Amino acid sequence: MTSRDDALRIMTERFPLVAERIQRLWGLRLPRHVAVFAALAASDGGALNEMGISPWGVTDYFRDGGLDQRGRDGLDQRLHARFRCDPAEFVTVMSGSSDGLHYGLWFDDPAELPTIIARNYARDSAETWASTAPTLLRVVREEVDRFLSDYGDDREEAERVTPLNDALDWYAAADEAALRQDRPPHLASAPRSYLAVSLMPLLPQGSGNPQVAASGSRLDAFQKDPARAAEWIAEARRQLAAGQPALARAVGSELHWLDLDVHRQAGLDLLLGAYHALGRDALAEIATVHAAHRDLRSVEVLITDGS
Known part of the structure; x- marks a missing residue:
């Protein structure tokens, strides 16, 4: 397992290359806190797995050799980790513990950084809801806190997540620095509404009433x-x-x-x-590609040659 110092350095160095890939293929901007999460996974993946969480989706590009991956059978890489009911605004970055739980960066406007992190249980109701945490590390912290509220009275269960808590504490300063360096998108504090099955993206004034x-x-x-x-x-x-x-x-x-x-x-x-x-052409392109391939038997699309 990579040391935390080395993991943070390596993922910070990889970030511009991964961000360029996401900008070129998706037309979207990648926030720096994703690199901090990738470092956590590289140094403390075992502790992360205790919560059933692992990098997935565009975070796969941060793995060793990740940028050498391609879409299997010639598939568009934007299909990787995109489940059937995922909205175009949702770009998977992390998998969860059960029922197809996956977390995604939510892009209201492709010209901006993602405004929130969303979650979706693809093999349950497949509805999409917003998380309250602004970074992936803080989403993980929320999951740890939820686990402890349910099982914290059991000493053995509580001790299972102690290494992950320690790792989250160690990376907290880097996570905060990444958040400050990016600065919040101008839509981040706007009030948000919900449809019956998903959050509603933030739209410019004059866009009408979504009812x-x-x-x-x-x-x-x-x-x-x-x-x-x-x-x-x-x-x-x-x-x-x-x-x-x-x-x-x-x-x-x-x-x-x-x-x-x-x-x-x-x-x-x-x-x-x-x-x-709305001028959100990158989302239109994602929706078009997704519509053409919604019947994929597996959303595991990225592969390396020979796999």
Whole structure:
């Protein structure tokens, strides 16, 4: 296992190369705190695994030889660790302990750093919710604190996470420095709303009304009431054509999550139209690639030659 000093130095040196890869292929900006998490995994991976957590997704590029990986069978690398219901704004960076739990950087606007970290249980309800922690290390700390609140009275269980707590303490200063160096994106403190199945991305003023309070009833209509579903889709199209893409983004997201054959193309068209109207073309490209490959048997896409 790499020492903590060496791990932090190595991952800090790798960060510009990985960030360039993400910018070139995804069109997205990588925050520096991801490199600190990669260092934690390199030096204290065993302790991290005690919580069922490991690097995954774009953090795989930080591994030894990670930038030499390619997409298996010629697949687009943006498909790596992208589950069926993941929104385009969600880019996986870490796996969790059960039910397909994975954590992702959430990019409201591709021109900005990610505003939050989100989580999704892909093999459960596959809904996407925001974490309250601003860095991956702090998400791990939240998981440790949650574990201790449940099992901390058991000495043996509490001792299991002591090495990870020690490691988190050691890396805390580097994590804070990374956060300061990046500075928060201008959207970070904006109030956020939620659809029935996911957080709603932050949109510029004048983008229209996503009608989040009606999200649950829309989901019911899309599944049970074809006439009402058609009305919602038509209204989203009208607003999009009028230069207000918020409802198109909301309805498109709901249809993406439901993944019903009858509405699949309409949902994609609304999402792409909304992203292009917002100038968020990188998200439109991710959504397009994902839509073409949602039936992959495995989201493990990155491989090295010979594997």
